[in-house]
Amino acid sequence: MNKEEIIGKINKFLVEEFEVEESKILPEALLKETLEMDSLDFVDLVVVIESNFGIKVKGEDFVNIKTFQDFYDFIISRVS
Amino acid sequence: MNRVVITGIGIYSTIGKNLDEVQDSLYHGKSGIGLDVQRKEFGYRSGLTGVLERPMLKGLLDRRQRVCLPEQGEYAYMATIEALKNAKMDQDYIDKHEVGILYGNDSCSEPVIRAIDIIREKKDTTLVGSGSIFQSMASTVTMNLSVIFKLRGINLTIAGACASGSHAIGLGYLLIKQGLQDTIICGGAQELSIFSMGSFDGLSAFSIRESEPTKASRPFDRDRDGLVPSGGGATVIIESYESAVKRGAPIIAEVIGYGFSSNGDHISVPNVEGPKRALVKSIQDAGVAISEIGYINAHATSTPVGDGNEAQAIGTVFGDYKPYVSSTKSMTGHEMWMAGASEVIYSLLMMQNDFIAPNINLENPDEHSAKLNIPTKAVNKGFDTFLSNSFGFGGTNSSLIIRKFLK
Numbered sequence: 001m002n003k004e005e006i007i008g009k010i011n012k013f014l015v016e017e018f019e020v021e022e023s024k025i026l027p028e029a030l031l032k033e034t035l036e037m038d039s040l041d042f043v044d045l046v047v048v049i050e051s052n053f054g055i056k057v058k059g060e061d062f063v064n065i066k067t068f069q070d071f072y073d074f075i076i077s078r079v080s
Numbered sequence: 081m082n083r084v085v086i087t088g089i090g091i092y093s094t095i096g097k098n099l100d101e102v103q104d105s106l107y108h109g110k111s112g113i114g115l116d117v118q119r120k121e122f123g124y125r126s127g128l129t130g131v132l133e134r135p136m137l138k139g140l141l142d143r144r145q146r147v148c149l150p151e152q153g154e155y156a157y158m159a160t161i162e163a164l165k166n167a168k169m170d171q172d173y174i175d176k177h178e179v180g181i182l183y184g185n186d187s188c189s190e191p192v193i194r195a196i197d198i199i200r201e202k203k204d205t206t207l208v209g210s211g212s213i214f215q216s217m218a219s220t221v222t223m224n225l226s227v228i229f230k231l232r233g234i235n236l237t238i239a240g241a242c243a244s245g246s247h248a249i250g251l252g253y254l255l256i257k258q259g260l261q262d263t264i265i266c267g268g269a270q271e272l273s274i275f276s277m278g279s280f281d282g283l284s285a286f287s288i289r290e291s292e293p294t295k296a297s298r299p300f301d302r303d304r305d306g307l308v309p310s311g312g313g314a315t316v317i318i319e320s321y322e323s324a325v326k327r328g329a330p331i332i333a334e335v336i337g338y339g340f341s342s343n344g345d346h347i348s349v350p351n352v353e354g355p356k357r358a359l360v361k362s363i364q365d366a367g368v369a370i371s372e373i374g375y376i377n378a379h380a381t382s383t384p385v386g387d388g389n390e391a392q393a394i395g396t397v398f399g400d401y402k403p404y405v406s407s408t409k410s411m412t413g414h415e416m417w418m419a420g421a422s423e424v425i426y427s428l429l430m431m432q433n434d435f436i437a438p439n440i441n442l443e444n445p446d447e448h449s450a451k452l453n454i455p456t457k458a459v460n461k462g463f464d465t466f467l468s469n470s471f472g473f474g475g476t477n478s479s480l481i482i483r484k485f486l487k
Contacts, residue, residue, distance in 0.1 A: 019143050040210035044147070047209045056204060 088167025088317035130310025155313030180233025184244025241472025246420025270311030298441035299380035310413030337366025343475025374463025
């Protein structure tokens with residue numbers, strides 16, 4: 001899976017799971033604020049990452065993830 | 081002491097997804113029972129069940145609200161939306177007043193099983209997701225609805241087996257009567273999931289008349305062979321008379337009596353004495369003559385022992401006076417935790433529309449039911465007061481008496 005495919009897959013599950021408009025998903029936009037996530041939503045993000053990519057992440061992995069680009073980079077690094 | 085009135089009702093059941101549909105089914109004796117072949121493949125002795133689609137809540141509730149709501153919570157939500165609407169109680173009113181919730185619920189099987197399956201497979205509790213804990217707890221219905229509707233009054237789930245919904249209304253009635261709360265959303269909810277009934281099926285308590293699903297639930301009939309599990313959600317909004325008048329609410333009826341008792345006997349086999357005491361206490365609390373009670377909605381679930389004992393209890397208490405008696409479970413199946421609330425709604429619909437719903441499938445009464453006045457076709461007759469019985473495992477009993485509202 002190349003980077004574009006990974007990003008496409010991430011955007012698709014964010015739209016489906018978190019019901020965010022696709023147009024609001026921009027690389028420089030803030031992930032937590034755009035998705036209006038609280039602490040419970042991060043648990044569900046861990047679940048969709050596992051079901052889509054087969055990798056287990058932890059809540060603390062999100063500490064340094066601010067933007068969608070940060071999130072893409074994190075997933076790409078873990079997938080590869 | 082406050083008078084306690086009913087100002088809103090709502091229903092989501094196997095015989096209709098709103099009050100109009102349910103009223104039509106009750107009048108025409110329409111069954112909500114079907115055969116679920118998946119249950120047979122899963123290992124059930126009986127594949128019979130009430131049939132009910134889950135509501136589509138996308139657009140009505142946001143993601144967080146939907147994620148935390150279990151199956152029976154969805155049914156309870158739909159029923160509550162309808163009840164609030166016909167109680168003419170909007171969010172602005174709820175925001176400015178202390179509205180409580182007491183709802184009957186006594187199991188949450190599917191979310192528990194699904195969570196454990198995930199943990200077993202993945203060895204990681206986080207992968208269960210965020211909603212499971214809120215779906216799994218006994219208080220899931222009141223927990224969720226109190227958040228969705230921003231309720232700020234009493235907030236409790238009543239777990240009283242198959243009398244849960246009835247006790248919820250009864251306990252709400254006591255709180256309002258004593259002036260401790262003005263308005264309470266009461267009700268009962270019951271899951272129908274294939275995961276929820278297996279252990280009950282294992283007791284051979286369910287009918288196996290699978291060749292005729294709509295004839296399987298036959299309370300009081302000599303040839304009954306067990307109950308049919310069912311479910312849904314039923315909401316009854318009760319409030320003090322003063323509160324109802326103050327906000328110009330429509331008054332549907334008045335709760336005038338609540339009787340409760342425990343058998344102190346067998347865990348699953350009912351007796352005559354316990355239900356009889358609940359019946360008598362409700363009549364004493366209501367302060368009515370038995371001749372004023374025009375209709376009894378029986379608990380009768382279509383089990384040989386239960387129906388017979390209830391028929392004896394009613395016969396003993398009412399003697400030569402023979403009010404109409406029917407079990408709407410003949411159409412709905414046994415709605416368990418929900419039944420005490422839904423059957424109050426079924427009876428209210430009859431009282432509002434001057435008919436008595438039939439006890440369908442009663443073809444041959446047994447020695448005890450033959451002594452009761454049980455209609456097998458709808459009777460076009462008005463009545464002013466009814467009594468609703470609900471009994472449950474462990475011998476918990478509840479009887480409610482409700483009357484047309486008179487100033």
